[in-house]
Each structure stands twice: as structure tokens, then as C-alpha cells.
Amino acid sequence: MELLDGLERRDAYQPFLESVRAEGRRTEWLAVRALLRAILGYEPTVNYRPEGYPEVDGWHVSFSHTRHYAAAICSR
Numbered sequence: 001m002e003l004l005d006g007l008e009r010r011d012a013y014q015p016f017l018e019s020v021r022a023e024g025r026r027t028e029w030l031a032v033r034a035l036l037r038a039i040l041g042y043e044p045t046v047n048y049r050p051e052g053y054p055e056v057d058g059w060h061v062s063f064s065h066t067r068h069y070a071a072a073i074c075s076r
Helices: 010-019 023-040
Strands: 060-066 069-075
Touching (some): 010 023, 023 069
Antiparallel strands (some): 060 069
């Protein structure tokens, strides 16, 4: 998968990716990480609140993804 090849933390992502059955879902998840790397200049750890909202230390973030598109927005 091309998106995975461009990410530094691909080994850390492997267990999650193997647990996701839908290829499209894996692609969306990786696309968001690739966008974060492009925007921030590094691959941050993304945690999720109990409500499901993503968190990145030091940033306000929001993600959106659908079949052929992914988006990420970050602000301090």
C-alpha cells in the first residue's frame, strides 16, 4: 500500500491495520496520517477521547474521510 510506504511509523500501525477488515477503511485511516505528516512535518500520535474525537498533543485537530477523499485540519 503506497500510503503506508510513505509513513515512518508504519510498523506501529501494522497491528491496527491488520485488525481492520475493510480495505477502504484502512486507506482512509492511512490517508489521515499522511495528511498529518504533510501538515505538521512529523507523524504525531493520535489518541481518541471516549466520545471518539481525535486528539494530538499541542494541536486542535479534526479529520474527515470518505471513499476517495480524506481531510485533516490542525490549529494551535
